[in-house]
Structure formats: C-alpha cells, structure tokens
Amino acid sequence: MNAMLDTPQTAANPVIAGRNLVKEFPVRAKGILRRKVGAVHAVSGVSLEIGQTETLALVGESGCGKSTTARLMMNLIPPTSGEILYEGRDLTKLSRNQMRPIRRDLQLVFQDPMASLDPRMTVFEIIAEPLRVHNLFKNGGRDRVNSLIEIVGLNPEHRNRYPHEFSGGQRQRIGIARALALQPRVLMLDEPVSALDVSIQAGVINLLEDLQDELGLSYLFVSHDLSVVRHIADKVAVMYLGKIVEEGTTDQLFAGPAHPYTQALMSAIPLPDPRKERTRERIVLQGDVPSPSNPPSGCRFRTRCPLFKELDESQQAKCIDVEPLLRSDHAGLTRAACHYAEPKQLV
Ligand SMILES: Nc1ncnc2c1ncn2[C@@H]1O[C@H](COP(=O)(O)OP(=O)(O)OP(=O)(O)O)[C@@H](O)[C@H]1O
Numbered sequence: 001m002n003a004m005l006d007t008p009q010t011a012a013n014p015v016i017a018g019r020n021l022v023k024e025f026p027v028r029a030k031g032i033l034r035r036k037v038g039a040v041h042a043v044s045g046v047s048l049e050i051g052q053t054e055t056l057a058l059v060g061e062s063g064c065g066k067s068t069t070a071r072l073m074m075n076l077i078p079p080t081s082g083e084i085l086y087e088g089r090d091l092t093k094l095s096r097n098q099m100r101p102i103r104r105d106l107q108l109v110f111q112d113p114m115a116s117l118d119p120r121m122t123v124f125e126i127i128a129e130p131l132r133v134h135n136l137f138k139n140g141g142r143d144r145v146n147s148l149i150e151i152v153g154l155n156p157e158h159r160n161r162y163p164h165e166f167s168g169g170q171r172q173r174i175g176i177a178r179a180l181a182l183q184p185r186v187l188m189l190d191e192p193v194s195a196l197d198v199s200i201q202a203g204v205i206n207l208l209e210d211l212q213d214e215l216g217l218s219y220l221f222v223s224h225d226l227s228v229v230r231h232i233a234d235k236v237a238v239m240y241l242g243k244i245v246e247e248g249t250t251d252q253l254f255a256g257p258a259h260p261y262t263q264a265l266m267s268a269i270p271l272p273d274p275r276k277e278r279t280r281e282r283i284v285l286q287g288d289v290p291s292p293s294n295p296p297s298g299c300r301f302r303t304r305c306p307l308f309k310e311l312d313e314s315q316q317a318k319c320i321d322v323e324p325l326l327r328s329d330h331a332g333l334t335r336a337a338c339h340y341a342e343p344k345q346l347v
C-alpha cells in the first residue's frame with residue numbers, strides 16, 4: 001500500500017478547504033506591559049476539505065481545538081498561518097469588504113441556542129436580522145422569513161413569540177432558520193445538539209439531514225458524541241490537542257479505527273445489544289489532557305496512549321522523538337497519525 005503523507009482526505013470537488021491551519025493564542029504576563037510569555041497551541045496544522053452536500057464531523061475531547069478550527073474555516077478569526085480556499089480564493093488574504101459577500105455563504109450554528117438568540121427579539125425578527133443587515137429584507141424578506149419558519153418545522157403562528165417561550169429543540173430550529181436566511185452554502189455546526197435531550201436530538205438531526213439534501217448544503221459538524229456522528233457524517237476527522245490524529249469516511253472509521261485515541265473514544269460508545277455491551281473491551285484513558293501551551297514532544301498523545309505502554313523502549317523512543325504524520329499505509333482504510341497504527345474492530 002502506498003504511504004500518503006500529509007495530504008488531507010479529498011472531497012471530489014471541495015466547496016471549502018482548510019490547508020495547514022495553525023492558531024496560536026498568545027499567553028500574556030499580568031501587569032501593564034502584558035508581555036507575551038507563551039502561546040496556546042490551539043490548532044497545529046489542520047487540513048480539512050468539505051464537498052457539496054457532504055458532512056464532515058470533527059470530534060474530540062473538550063479543549064482539543066474543534067471550535068477554533070470551525071472559526072478558522074469561516075475566517076472569523078485570523079490564522080497564525082495556513083489557508084482557507086473557497087471559490088478559488090484564499091479567504092485569509094481578503095479584505096473585510098471582499099469578505100462581506102462571502103460571509104453570507106458561510107454560517108455558524110451554535111451549541112446553546114439560548115445564548116446565541118437575542119431574548120428581546122421575536123422569532124420573526126431574529127430570522128429577519130441577517131437579511132436586514134445585508135440589505136436584503138426589502139426584496140421579499142417577509143415571505144422568506146415566513147417560509148423559513150415553516151421549513152424548520154416551527155408553527156408560523158408563533159412568529160411573534162420570544163425565544164424563552166420555546167423548548168430547547170425549537171430554539172435550535174430558530175437558530176438553524178436564522179443561519180439559513182442568507183441562503184448559505186456551508187454551515188459550521190458547533191455541537192448543535194449537545195445541549196438537547198436525547199429524545200429531541202433526533203428531530204433536529206433529521207431536520208439538518210433533510211435541509212442538506214434539499215438545499216445542497218455542506219456541513220462541518222463539531223461534536224464529541226460519536227453515536228451522533230455515526231448517524232449524520234459522511235467523513236470524520238478525530239482531533240487531539242490541536243491535531244487531526246485520524247480521518248476517513250464514517251464507514252471506514254467505524255469498521256476499523258487504527259489510532260489508539262480513536263479506539264478509546266469508540267470503545268465508550270454504548271452498544272444497543274446488552275450482551276455485547278457487557279462483554280466488550282472498554283479502553284479507559286489515564287491521566288489528563290496535557291496543556292496546549294506545552295504539548296508533549298513527538299506524538300502528542302503519548303502521555304495517555306495505552307499502546308505506548310505496551311511498546312519496548314526503542315519503539316517508545318520513536319513516539320517521544322518523532323511526530324507521527326497522517327498516513328494510510330497501516331493496512332487500514334483510514335489515515336492515522338500513529339507510528340504503530342493498527343485497525344481494530346470495536347463496534
Ligand atoms: N480566545 C482564546 N484565547 C486563548 N485561548 C483560547 C481562546 N480560544 C480558545 N482557546 C484555547 O484553545 C484551546 C482549544 O479551544 P477550543 O474552544 O477550540 O476547543 P474545543 O475542542 O471546541 O472544546 P469544547 O469541546 O470544550 O468546546 C483550549 O485550550 C482553549 O482554552
């Protein structure tokens with residue numbers, strides 16, 4: 001099998017692509033001068049591609065850099081280095097004025113709908129606001145807002161109610177309608193169902209899937225919940241401490257995760273069959289995630305890696321000294337960043 005180093009998994013015709021994205025937040029000393037004393041390595045060389053009508057899921061533990069990556073992909077925050085390619089242009093090179101029309105195409109849906117919706121505005125006004133901001137309301141805006149309310153499954157008679165009068169699931173539908181107002185091409189969904197009851201999640205997920213098919217949308221779906229990801233995503237990228245450690249199609253990844261970190265995450269997914277659930281091997285990670293201000297040398301996962309503990313000293317030295325790159329030559333179907341990657345069937 002060919003070793004393919006350091007090129008992202010490719011979408012046939014990516015709508016949007018991030019290349020080698022790096023984001024470091026400065027850590028400053030207290031005091032008047034606020035000298036830079038270090039950096040949080042939030043995102044450290046991430047490349048992603050999303051095709052049309054495709055969902056790429058970004059998964060990983062809290063603080064691994066998922067939201068920062070989503071914000072970078074939308075060009076909401078400037079990268080320390082790297083490119084975002086959209087319609088043949090690198091968005092990071094555009095001026096604010098050049099970026100304005102592109103903003104319409106790239107929209108964000110947040111985890112907590114209550115925090116992202118203005119409590120003093122009616123549902124109608126919340127959804128109309130992006131149209132007004134872009135001077136598009138005068139031309140059929142009222143009809144568009146009314147049809148969006150219906151598209152996302154809300155009762156049109158409730159258009160003059162306020163966010164607090166709705167349930168969590170309904171509020172997320174309002175957030176989705178608002179994100180759709182400007183007819184975007186790409187939605188960055190940052191944990192869109194994590195704040196919702198499991199019973200409500202399915203309705204919102206189904207809505208997102210229907211909207212994707214009808215409108216040809218591309219999704220970056222940020223989540224820490226692999227069961228949700230398995231349902232909605234076409235492709236998955238697993239992040240650990242600012243880096244992608246494994247990526248593949250959803251089918252490939254679930255058939256044989258090859259990176260020890262993905263294997264640990266996957267071993268925690270509850271299995272529907274109680275007999276299998278009782279007898280399965282659960283991989284529990286020891287220790288805390290290291291600080292992104294001072295990531296470990298070589299493989300960033302080595303301080304918690306269960307496989308590392310089983311290796312002999314010379315093998316361990318490689319994990320400590322040499323950074324493993326994403327590669328597909330480990331006899332698996334995915335691309336994993338581990339010197340000793342080996343696919344394992346877990347679910
Ligand atoms: N504006 C900022 N200034 C300094 N550090 C930041 C900033 N934003 C994020 N970070 C740090 O960058 C790292 C990645 O944060 P990020 O929010 O992207 O993680 P995440 O994967 O989305 O986590 P969660 O699952 O908790 O939402 C964290 O260590 C975080 O503390």
Ligand code: SF4
Nearest residue numbers: 299302305319338339
């Ligand atoms: S490179 Fe080494 S430490 Fe890193 S995941 Fe693979 S075995 Fe574990």
Ligand SMILES: [Mg+2]
Nearest residue numbers: 066067068190
């Ligand atoms: Mg986040």
